[in-house]
Amino acid sequence: MVTTKEVVEVRVIPFKKKTVTDDSLAKGERVVRTAGVNGTRRLVYRVTFVNGVQTGKKLVRQEVAKAPRSQVTAVGTKVEEQAGGGCDPNYSECVPIASDVDCSGGSGDGPEYVAGPIDVIGSDIYRLDADHDGVACE
Incomplete structure (x- = not known):
């Protein structure tokens, strides 16, 4: 007996890190301006079973459920004379x-x-x- 069903998996999309310079901060000082947030991706698979045993798995569609937000860290460059x-x-x-x-x-x-x-x-x-x-x- 052959059956199929759709299975949804959710995967994490890691946030990226970006560093910018800021001449109003003392040199070497680091401040997180925007906190990074991971996103999520939904993957929908069609899974085939023969006599209750999985025999196939095919990706049908995927979508970004929640986009990641990059972390932005400012690094000071202000140098005292x-x-x-x-x-x-x-x-x-x-x-x-x-x-x-x-x-x-x-x-x-x-x-x-x-x-x-x-x-x-x-x-x-x-x-x-x-x-x-x-x-x-x-």
Whole structure:
């Protein structure tokens, strides 16, 4: 005896994370601006049974029941002026001397961020010039 029935499965759609820079926050300070929320997807399958034993499963349709909401985290870039300068001499603009520096709006995790374009005039120690053309954060 062959029977079929529709089965609904619900799966989680993980939220994405985005980092933005904020020059009103102290450098390195992190604030979640928008909390991330997972979404859900409904999957409808047609399941076939022969003598009560499942023999097939085919996806009939799927839909996003609830869209995920990305988490947005702001990272501060406000730098207090320092008497000694505090800028790396390998770059034409002030790139702070830090354990790591990334381009604003990129996927890096700081703790320091800079906006370009910035000419690399020495060694690109923070690897800000992704295409090695002498201009960083473009």
